[in-house]
Amino acid sequence: MAGWIDRWRAATVALGCVQEAEIRSRGGRVSRKSFFAVVGTGVLFSLHSRRSPVTWLVTAKHVFADPHEEWRPSTLGMVFPDRHPRGAAPVVEIPLQLIKAGRRCWFPHPDRSVDLACLPLPLHLRTPPSGSSSAIAWMDIATTAALYEGAPVMVLGYPAAFDIPDSPRAIVRQGIVSWVSPTRPGSEVFLIDSHVFPGNSGGPVFRLPDNMDREGHRAEEGNVALLGIVTQARIQSLPLLAGGKQVDLYVQGKKTSEPLLTPSFLGLGLVEPAYRIKQLLVSATNRHRRRKASAP
Numbered sequence: 001m002a003g004w005i006d007r008w009r010a011a012t013v014a015l016g017c018v019q020e021a022e023i024r025s026r027g028g029r030v031s032r033k034s035f036f037a038v039v040g041t042g043v044l045f046s047l048h049s050r051r052s053p054v055t056w057l058v059t060a061k062h063v064f065a066d067p068h069e070e071w072r073p074s075t076l077g078m079v080f081p082d083r084h085p086r087g088a089a090p091v092v093e094i095p096l097q098l099i100k101a102g103r104r105c106w107f108p109h110p111d112r113s114v115d116l117a118c119l120p121l122p123l124h125l126r127t128p129p130s131g132s133s134s135a136i137a138w139m140d141i142a143t144t145a146a147l148y149e150g151a152p153v154m155v156l157g158y159p160a161a162f163d164i165p166d167s168p169r170a171i172v173r174q175g176i177v178s179w180v181s182p183t184r185p186g187s188e189v190f191l192i193d194s195h196v197f198p199g200n201s202g203g204p205v206f207r208l209p210d211n212m213d214r215e216g217h218r219a220e221e222g223n224v225a226l227l228g229i230v231t232q233a234r235i236q237s238l239p240l241l242a243g244g245k246q247v248d249l250y251v252q253g254k255k256t257s258e259p260l261l262t263p264s265f266l267g268l269g270l271v272e273p274a275y276r277i278k279q280l281l282v283s284a285t286n287r288h289r290r291r292k293a294s295a296p
Contacts (some may be wrong), residue, residue: 014078015063017077018034036079038159041200054121056120060272081170136204138278148177154173154205155196158200159171159199174194200230209224227273229272231270
């Protein structure tokens with residue numbers, strides 16, 4: 001069923017790689033099945049200029065490279081929403097080259113502390129399979145006035161634990177803006193209260209219209225606008241309890257016990273704001289032009 005959300009879903013893609021897993025039937029027969037393992041979410045942006053129109057894939061920088069986790073893939077796969085017909089098996093990825101001839105193909109945010117990066121898409125990927133618009137335009141990016149605590153938001157993404165079906169569609173979640181920097185609203189990371197899990201990294205956060213502005217005044221009309229990109233899920237490690245007592249683990253060869261910890265997702269997500277997305281796209285566009293001009 002078509003709806004207003006379809007436009008935003010069409011611009012939200014799954015990023016990951018094809019893997020194989022052994023499936024054991026009740027009779028003991030073992031077979032292998034290919035599946036698309038999600039590592040993150042991406043957003044497509046369309047920038048039109050007189051020189052050349054470019055579609056950019058924007059995501060969290062750690063989806064492309066995370067030195068702390070020793071994650072440096074040379075390629076990733078991208079899956080468009082509803083690209084594959086039902087019944088098609090296995091899901092076939094669209095390859096994205098991240099490193100070529102030892103050189104990085106993607107562009108990080110000019111500020112190394114900002115967890116954002118983007119990649120120019122190949123020419124044949126600029127036109128979506130459906131033929132309809134599947135990219136966010138510059139005018140869709142929200143201004144600082146749209147960001148305030150309590151504002152309703154919609155979050156799109158592909159949680160890593162979610163098995164993408166034949167016709168993948170981003171999972172939709174709602175929430176509110178929980179915290180905004182009081183000194184630099186709109187240009188510093190902010191928090192949202194929504195169900196954010198691994199795999200949501202790089203997913204878009206949209207401001208939903210509620211006919212109210214930052215000052216609490218009723219507005220005549222409101223539009224859906226991009227507030228930012230999810231980069232982290234807030235997690236805390238909690239000890240396991242049994243009978244009201246903490247459960248410890250004794251490792252062979254050690255005399256002292258170690259606590260058993262389990263990750264607890266707080267439901268809070270860290271979001272890089274729209275202002276930093278604009279910074280990234282402007283910087284990447286300039287660097288991309290210089291790289292093409294210097295290429296032999």
